[in-house]
Amino acid sequence: MVETGCFCTFSTCQGATPVRVYCAVYARGLRRYSTYRAATAAGVFTNSVFGAINAMVLLALFAARPEINGYDATDAVTQVYVAQALLAPIAVMGPALDLSDRIRTGAVGNDLLRPVPLMGWWLAQDMGRATFDFAFRSVPTFAIGALLFSLVLPGDPLRWVLTLVSFALAVVVGFAFRYLYSVVGFWLMDTRAVWAVMGPAGPVLAGMLLPLTLFPAGVADVLRLLPWASMVQIPAEILLGKDTLPGGSVFGGLLLQAAWPAALLALGAWATGRATRKVVIQGG
Amino acid sequence: MADGNTPPGGPARAAAAVLRPVRDYRRLAWIWVRAVAQYPVSLALMSLAVAVSVLAQVGAVVIVFGHAGTLAGFTVYEGLMVFGLAASAFGIADMFMGAVERLGRHIRSGSLDAMLVRPVSPLVQVAADEFSPRRLGKVVPALAVLGIALAGTDVEWTLGRALLLPLMMLSGVLICCAIWVATGCLQFFVADAREAANSLTYGGQALTEYPIAIYGREIVRSVTYVVPLAFVSWQPALLVLDRPDPLGMPEALRFAGPVIAVLACAGAALLWRFGLRHYRSTGS
Numbered sequence: 096m097v098e099t100g101c102f103c104t105f106s107t108c109q110g111a112t113p114v115r116v117y118c119a120v121y122a123r124g125l126r127r128y129s130t131y132r133a134a135t136a137a138g139v140f141t142n143s144v145f146g147a148i149n150a151m152v153l154l155a156l157f158a159a160r161p162e163i164n165g166y167d168a169t170d171a172v173t174q175v176y177v178a179q180a181l182l183a184p185i186a187v188m189g190p191a192l193d194l195s196d197r198i199r200t201g202a203v204g205n206d207l208l209r210p211v212p213l214m215g216w217w218l219a220q221d222m223g224r225a226t227f228d229f230a231f232r233s234v235p236t237f238a239i240g241a242l243l244f245s246l247v248l249p250g251d252p253l254r255w256v257l258t259l260v261s262f263a264l265a266v267v268v269g270f271a272f273r274y275l276y277s278v279v280g281f282w283l284m285d286t287r288a289v290w291a292v293m294g295p296a297g298p299v300l301a302g303m304l305l306p307l308t309l310f311p312a313g314v315a316d317v318l319r320l321l322p323w324a325s326m327v328q329i330p331a332e333i334l335l336g337k338d339t340l341p342g343g344s345v346f347g348g349l350l351l352q353a354a355w356p357a358a359l360l361a362l363g364a365w366a367t368g369r370a371t372r373k374v375v376i377q378g379g
Numbered sequence: 380m381a382d383g384n385t386p387p388g389g390p391a392r393a394a395a396a397v398l399r400p401v402r403d404y405r406r407l408a409w410i411w412v413r414a415v416a417q418y419p420v421s422l423a424l425m426s427l428a429v430a431v432s433v434l435a436q437v438g439a440v441v442i443v444f445g446h447a448g449t450l451a452g453f454t455v456y457e458g459l460m461v462f463g464l465a466a467s468a469f470g471i472a473d474m475f476m477g478a479v480e481r482l483g484r485h486i487r488s489g490s491l492d493a494m495l496v497r498p499v500s501p502l503v504q505v506a507a508d509e510f511s512p513r514r515l516g517k518v519v520p521a522l523a524v525l526g527i528a529l530a531g532t533d534v535e536w537t538l539g540r541a542l543l544l545p546l547m548m549l550s551g552v553l554i555c556c557a558i559w560v561a562t563g564c565l566q567f568f569v570a571d572a573r574e575a576a577n578s579l580t581y582g583g584q585a586l587t588e589y590p591i592a593i594y595g596r597e598i599v600r601s602v603t604y605v606v607p608l609a610f611v612s613w614q615p616a617l618l619v620l621d622r623p624d625p626l627g628m629p630e631a632l633r634f635a636g637p638v639i640a641v642l643a644c645a646g647a648a649l650l651w652r653f654g655l656r657h658y659r660s661t662g663s
Contacts, residue, residue, distance in 0.1 A: 137575035144578035148585045148594075152443065155593035159447040291425040291513075295432030305439045309446060 113211045117219040120211075124223020135231050138183055142236040143243075146179035150244050153306075164315070165339060166308045173247040174331040176240030178303040180233040181262065184225040185269030185326045187297040191290055192217055192273050198280040213367050214360065217277075218270055225266045233262075247335055254336060257345050261330040264352040268325045271359035272297070278363060281370035302328030308339065315339075322355040403499045404475075407507035415511055422513055429516030433466060437524055440588065451592035451625055456531035457616070458590065463525025464612035465587035468548065469580075470517035472555030478508045479563035480580065483570040492660050502560070502651055534619055543634075547615035550636035554607055557643035558583060560651055567654035579606065587612040592625045599626055607643055610636040 150172045157168035166174075182188065194217050197203040206213055240246055249255065276293060280286040298304050300323035307315045307328045318324055319341060329348045332340050340348035415422050440462050444455035453461065482505055485491040494504040534540070562576035569575075583606070591599050591613045602608040609632075617624060618633040 131571055133569050134571035134574060137569075137572050141574045141578040141582070144582050145585060148582060151594050151598075152589050155450050155589075156443050156447045159450070163446050288421050288425060292428040295428060295435070299432070299435045299439075304435065305442060309442050 113215070116209075116211050117215060120216055120219040121223040121226075124220035125227050126223075128224045128227040129231075138232050139235045139239070142179040142182055142232065143239040146176050146236065146240050147243060149175045149179075150240070154244075164308045164312065165337060166306060169245055169247050170335050170337075171306055171308075172240075172244045173335060174302065174306045174308075174327070176237050176244075176246060177331040177334060178301070178327045179240070180237040181265055181327055181330065182303070183228040183232040184262070184266045186225075186273060187269055187301055187303065187323075187326055188294060189290060191286065192221065192277045194274070194277040195280050195286045198277065198286075199284055207371060212364075213371070214274060214363050217274060218267075218360075221270045221273075222266070225270070229262070229266075249334070249336065254334070254345075257349065258330065258334045261333040261349060261352060264349065264356060265326045265330050267356040268322055268352070268359065271356050271363060272322070274363045275359065275366065278366045278370060281366075281373075297323055297326075300324065301326045302331065306331070320351070322359060325352045325355045400500050400503045404503045404507050407499075407504065408510040411507070411510040412512055415513070425511075426513040426516035429513060430520045433470075433517055433520040433524075436466070436588070437462065437520070443589075451590040452622070453590045453616075454532070456528050457620060459524055460528035460532060460619070461590050461612045461616045462588045463521055463528050464548065464551065464615055465584055466521035467518055467525055468551035468555050468611045469584040469587075470514060470521050471552045472559055473580075474510075474514035474518060476506050476556040476559040477514070477580075478506050478510065479559050480566075480573055480576055481505075481508065482563045483566040483573050486566065486570050486658070486661060489661060491658070501655065505563075506560075529619075532620065535621065540619060540621075544615065544619055547610075547618060547636045550640035551611040551615065553640035554611055554636075554643050555580075555583070557640070557647035558606070558608075560647040561643075564647075564650045564654040567658050583608050583611075590616070596626055599628070603628065603632065607639045610639050 153171040153175060154168055157163070157171060161167060194203065194206070194213075197206060203213075206216065209216055211219075237246075241248065272293075276286055276289045279289050283289070300318060300321060302308075302318075302324060303326075307318050307324060309315075310318065319328060319339070329340065329352055333345050333348050336345065338344070341351045342348070437459070440458055441455060444450065444453075444458045450458060479502075482491070485494070485505060485508075491501065491505070494501045497504065559580055562579045565572045565576055586594070586602065587608050591602060591609060599609065599613075603610075614633040614636060616622075624630065624632075
């Protein structure tokens with residue numbers, strides 16, 4: 096069971112069993128979320144409204160000071176809509192993985208019997224959800240932003256490809272956090288407190304409440320290196336092509352963005368191993 | 380329900396009809412407070428987390444004003460006063476009425492049906508559900524910020540102003556409660572619409588945390604005459620600072636808060652009745 100990384104390369108789908116399982120789980124995750132149409136439309140509406148409010152505040156700010164730490168008004172508004180577009184796929188403000196409830200109720204016992212590792216199963220399912228959210232929440236939200244305000248839309252196709260890679264890595268970071276919060280439930284039973292404590296911090300540290308660029312320079316440099324920044328700030332700077340990225344280039348940013356999920360997922364795998372050795376399933 | 384068919388009687392009876400929902404609410408809320416108090420550490424941590432998130436928002440306001448100097452003629456302390464008014468009003472309303480946003484969940488799970496057969500107003504039951512004192516974590520820092528801001532601005536305190544400010548704050552709370560109930564009613568018709576409601580509730584808070592003149596004339600008009608958000612923080616701030624309206628709107632508006640609050644609550648109550656009358660159980 097080492098195929099965790101490549102759960103949807105269709106050419107290999109026929110052979111190795113775990114890959115087929117991952118493909119199936121991914122597809123089910125995608126389909127499951129496609130049934131909540133009213134909720135999806137409501138989400139796009141809400142993201143657009145919040146984006147507009149944040150954007151107008153920043154436009155008022157940049158009307159007073161045309162340039163702050165290398166950002167102009169268009170850059171800032173673009174980041175606002177990157178944040179709102181990514182809000183659903185990275186799920187930084189929730190919802191928690193269903194795994195949390197399954198650990199609390201004991202249904203996780205079934206999950207542990209599955210033919211693939213626990214983390215891989217939930218990663219595949221969550222990537223399905225994120226793919227749906229990207230197509231039907233991120234794209235419309237960003238498009239509405241581009242209609243309402245002038246956004247930075249690079250002409251270089253390579254930049255868009257790199258941005259998409261960056262968005263995908265942001266989604267994996269978001270999953271890694273939520274997986275860790277869920278796995279804590281093996282020890283705490285109820286992870287709502289974890290969300291209550293960590294939930295509000297996410298949007299601030301990610302650069303969603305306010306672009307990290309506006310923070311005092313030293314603070315911003317530290318926050319950029321933390322894993323939360325890889326969910327919004329770094330993807331936004333990659334789209335904008337800023338030299339404030341770690342290492343001063345897009346590739347430095349992507350490298351950081353790839354390092355965090357690797358570290359967080361390794362931690363998740365380790366925690367899962369510890370938990371499953373000590374776990375006593377409750378329920379009866 | 381029960382309060383609808385109170386027999387006509389003397390003023391004592393009329394008072395009882397008004398006070399009964401308040402008493403019911405207090406009793407139900409107290410049950411939840413006692414339940415939550417069983418886990419004091421959890422309660423303290425979650426309150427602290429909420430307080431920290433409010434402080435993060437305060438930090439954002441300070442950063443924005445720090446870069447801009449003034450916004451719409453408001454200095455940082457005056458801006459913090461607007462923030463404190465908005466955050467405390469929405470925080471108090473969230474504490475008492477915020478649970479209404481979970482109406483869709485009650486409809487889906489059928490627990491609303493159980494509420495309908497009890498001799499307590501269903502609105503009281505829905506609103507008091509899972510009442511949590513941890514929301515004080517939002518209200519207390521907001522009021523503290525308001526206090527600090529009022530101390531930092533040179534307001535010419537007259538008796539009238541000192542008496543009008545609490546009245547306007549109460550009106551703001553009632554307007555926020557009305558918005559919470561009115562948007563919650565949407566879920567009678569579209570059970571998945573919770574997120575759309577958030578664009579007016581939490582979105583309303585985000586909008587009113589800054590002097591709304593920065594959003595331009597059209598938006599200020601619509602949040603004055605359509606959704607009365609302007610009476611939560613903007614008009615009270617103009618009243619306390621005794622400042623002419625930068626957009627030249629009538630000065631009488633700053634005294635209109637209480638009237639608007641009563642109208643908003645009446646409107647929300649009518650909407651709730653209308654929604655409840657059209658409610659059909661999911662039947663599952």
